[in-house]
Amino acid sequence: MMNAEQIRSFVMRYLEAEQCEIQEKxxxxxxxKLSPSADRDLNHRPYYWSFVERTGVTPETMTCTFVFDPETYRELNPPPQGGPVAPGPMAAPPGMAGAGAGPVAAPPCRRLRQRGRPVRLMPSDPGRRPRDPHPQADRSRQAAPRRRATAS
Structure with missing residues (x-):
């Protein structure tokens, strides 16, 4: 298993190899600011990229924050006090806020897609296992399987 410094080094090498524009380090x-190739790799936006290819417009790639030390990040970027977090590029999606500390600013690239299912880059509470975004359906309400008619 990789430690935090190895993960940071790996991510930085990837971002530099993909020629991403580092805005804050x-x-x-x-x-x-992701390069087009990194945006394609990290974000599941097939409709956007097919639109860009068909029309030839200049792609607008996403800006992402990769957090290596969540506690230090929360200290440096405390959530606003006195009310709910306004929706915007840094607002946490529902269910992604930190446990017990109120809303936590979450980077827009917190979720990736793997085989059609969302994947979190890191759990919101390290002591808790992330919930499955696609729980199995209640089997008691499912209809019985259809049986094939046999020729007589």
Whole structure:
């Protein structure tokens, strides 16, 4: 298993190899404007990329914050006090806020897709296992399987 420094080194090498524009660099996190190839790799946006290819427009890639030390990141970027977090590029999606500390700013690239299912880059609470976004359907309400008619 990789430690935090190895993960940080791997992510930084990937971002540099993909020629992403580093906007803010800190030991606890890095904020980057993704290159088109990195955006295709990390974000599941097939309709957007097919639109870009068909029309030839200049692609607008996402800006992502990769957090390597969540505690330090929360100290450096405390959530706003006195009310709910306004929707925006740094607002946490529902169910992604930190446990017990109120809403936590979450980077827009917190979720990736793997085989059609969302994958979290890191759990919101390290002590808790992330819930399955696609729980199995209640089997008691499912109809009985159809049987094939046999020729007589």
């Amino acid at each position: 800190h030991p606890a996190y890095v904020t980057v």
